[in-house]
Amino acid sequence: MTDSVLTIASEVRSGTRTAAATIRASLDAIAARDDELHAFLYVDDLGARAAAIVVDAAVEAGRDPGPLAGVPVALKDNLCVRGVATTCGSKILDGWKPPYTATVIERLVAAGAIPIGKTNLDEFAMGSSTENSAFGPSRNPHDPSKVPGGSSGGSAVAVAAGYVPVALGSDTGGSIRQPAAFCGLVGYKPTYGHVSRYGLVAFSSSLDQIGPFTNTVADAALISTVICGHDPADSTSLADGYPDLLGALDRGVSGLRVGLCSDLLNGADEEIVAKVRAAAQVLAAAGAEIIDIAIPELRLGLSAYYLLAPAEASSNLARYDGVRFGLRVEREDVAAMNVATRTAGFGAEVKRRIMLGTYALSAGYYDAYYGQAQKTRRLITNALNAAYTSVDVLLGATTPTTAFGFGDKVADPMSMYLSDLFTIPTNLAGHPALSVPFGVGATGMPIGVQILAPGRRDDLLFQVGAVLENGAPA
Amino acid sequence: MSTRHPLTSAEVLQVAGLARLELSEEEVETFTAQLGSILAHADDIASLDLGGLQPMAHPFDIENVFRPDTVTPTLERDELLSQAPAVERNRFKVGRILGEAP
Numbered sequence: 001m002t003d004s005v006l007t008i009a010s011e012v013r014s015g016t017r018t019a020a021a022t023i024r025a026s027l028d029a030i031a032a033r034d035d036e037l038h039a040f041l042y043v044d045d046l047g048a049r050a051a052a053i054v055v056d057a058a059v060e061a062g063r064d065p066g067p068l069a070g071v072p073v074a075l076k077d078n079l080c081v082r083g084v085a086t087t088c089g090s091k092i093l094d095g096w097k098p099p100y101t102a103t104v105i106e107r108l109v110a111a112g113a114i115p116i117g118k119t120n121l122d123e124f125a126m127g128s129s130t131e132n133s134a135f136g137p138s139r140n141p142h143d144p145s146k147v148p149g150g151s152s153g154g155s156a157v158a159v160a161a162g163y164v165p166v167a168l169g170s171d172t173g174g175s176i177r178q179p180a181a182f183c184g185l186v187g188y189k190p191t192y193g194h195v196s197r198y199g200l201v202a203f204s205s206s207l208d209q210i211g212p213f214t215n216t217v218a219d220a221a222l223i224s225t226v227i228c229g230h231d232p233a234d235s236t237s238l239a240d241g242y243p244d245l246l247g248a249l250d251r252g253v254s255g256l257r258v259g260l261c262s263d264l265l266n267g268a269d270e271e272i273v274a275k276v277r278a279a280a281q282v283l284a285a286a287g288a289e290i291i292d293i294a295i296p297e298l299r300l301g302l303s304a305y306y307l308l309a310p311a312e313a314s315s316n317l318a319r320y321d322g323v324r325f326g327l328r329v330e331r332e333d334v335a336a337m338n339v340a341t342r343t344a345g346f347g348a349e350v351k352r353r354i355m356l357g358t359y360a361l362s363a364g365y366y367d368a369y370y371g372q373a374q375k376t377r378r379l380i381t382n383a384l385n386a387a388y389t390s391v392d393v394l395l396g397a398t399t400p401t402t403a404f405g406f407g408d409k410v411a412d413p414m415s416m417y418l419s420d421l422f423t424i425p426t427n428l429a430g431h432p433a434l435s436v437p438f439g440v441g442a443t444g445m446p447i448g449v450q451i452l453a454p455g456r457r458d459d460l461l462f463q464v465g466a467v468l469e470n471g472a473p474a
Numbered sequence: 475m476s477t478r479h480p481l482t483s484a485e486v487l488q489v490a491g492l493a494r495l496e497l498s499e500e501e502v503e504t505f506t507a508q509l510g511s512i513l514a515h516a517d518d519i520a521s522l523d524l525g526g527l528q529p530m531a532h533p534f535d536i537e538n539v540f541r542p543d544t545v546t547p548t549l550e551r552d553e554l555l556s557q558a559p560a561v562e563r564n565r566f567k568v569g570r571i572l573g574e575a576p
Contacts, residue, residue: 328559374529430533
């Protein structure tokens with residue numbers, strides 16, 4: 001499906017196309033290619049068709065079907081839909097059907113969008129390739145021998161393969177932006193607190209944020225306008241101060257100060273550095289002022305993140321104990337049942353992170369690891385905020401490399417973690433960032449450039465992103 | 475600040491116990507090497523002097539969040555219990571909790 005969210009919604013609203021036909025086309029595309037690409041863990045064929053009939057009936061009756069009328073949307077399978085199996089890519093949630101629906105999905109459905117299925121992910125969103133999914137990896141539509149990135153890899157594939165014009169993912173350390181870059185899509189990680197996390201299965205609660213994958217910057221703005229906003233069900237949801245994303249699209253970049261950040265470039269492949277520099281030239285030609293800037297503190301993000309996120313995960317994942325939902329491996333007493341259940345239910349990467357987090361939080365190591373990582377988080381946030389006194393936004397690479405091959409980084413977790421080098425700092429600071437596709441590398445794989453903005457200034461991302469999109473290599 | 479020493483397999487076993495995980499001998503070996511290399515990478519922050527900085531637990535300074543004390547719908551009990559591996563008389567059912575005295 002190459003039509004944009006904007007096009008589909010406006011045509012369904014005006015009656016020049018039906019939601020039913022749109023959903024049918026989407027389901028046909030999935031049926032044709034998803035055995036190979038494995039974007040979806042579950043396709044809600046009947047539910048989507050039924051929802052389409054409701055939208056078409058509203059249009060026919062002259063009722064407003066909503067700003068996203070008839071738009072098929074794919075959902076990362078860590079987002080809960082009441083009564084629909086949610087796996088998080090893990091065997092430990094085998095058979096679990098959530099008793100409530102995530103706020104983002106309620107909002108999308110209220111706007112007329114139609115959830116079409118749940119997408120594959122690294123188990124509990126821990127990974128950068130979907131190779132950690134208990135149900136097998138997804139494949140990159142640009143080259144099925146390459147990973148799509150992760151953890152929201154299935155959502156990226158669903159859009160890049162043309163099944164749907166939009167998918168939701170979650171971004172804890174780059175899990176939207178990295179697969180967006182690998183698959184040639186726009187990927188947006190909003191300011192922490194802009195999108196309700198109610199109904200998102202928790203990985204690292206102080207870092208997790210939901211956001212969209214789309215083909216265009218305008219579509220990302222439109223979807224985000226629907227899903228952003230205060231939610232009383234998420235106590236970390238911000239009460240006010242949401243910027244106008246759609247209004248930012250036509251603002252241009254004249255006079256904008258863009259920091260070309262060496263610490264978001266060093267370590268990236270040469271062809272990626274070249275694309276980021278070309279992106280800077282596009283912005284300069286549009287009237288932006290390009291300022292070279294170094295923020296060496298950003299290099300410390302990886303270490304801080306890989307202590308903080310596992311620490312929070314080790315606490316969040318303590319709930320999978322075989323008592324109230326999901327898998328249970330029966331044993332005589334409860335403690336042995338807990339151990340047997342968790343040992344059978346979790347995959348290697350999840351175990352690795354739970355143990356790492358448990359270690360970082362344990363007596364004797366708390367100050368040296370967890371405490372020191374929390375202070376480093378402050379150091380990085382202060383450094384970013386200081387940079388934003390001399391520049392309005394930062395520009396850099398989204399990823400150090402283009403999409404890699406299956407198995408390339410599985411044996412050495414540290415090499416996998418390095419994929420997140422440039423995306424992690426914004427999560428630590430709670431700031432927003434946008435990855436925009438900007439041409440391809442030597443092997444034809446997509447390259448993404450990343451824009452970073454201060455907290456709550458998500459509008460700047462869309463202002464810059466729209467200009468980059470126009471100037472991107474064909 | 476750094477109190478690091480190479481991670482030992484005994485420590486990995488202890489942490490696995492705290493995390494309610496059981497590891498095979500082979501897993502102990504693999505995880506000891508992998509976790510050791512991740513912790514070694516963290517040496518770059520372990521040696522920093524960050525004494526003057528407040529630990530940061532959260533992106534924004536959030537105070538306690540309250541709501542009016544009004545009755546609102548809650549999740550359905552039967553729906554929640556329907557997800558449990560075992561239930562008895564509207565309660566989650568588990569095996570024995572108290573073991574034999576050691």
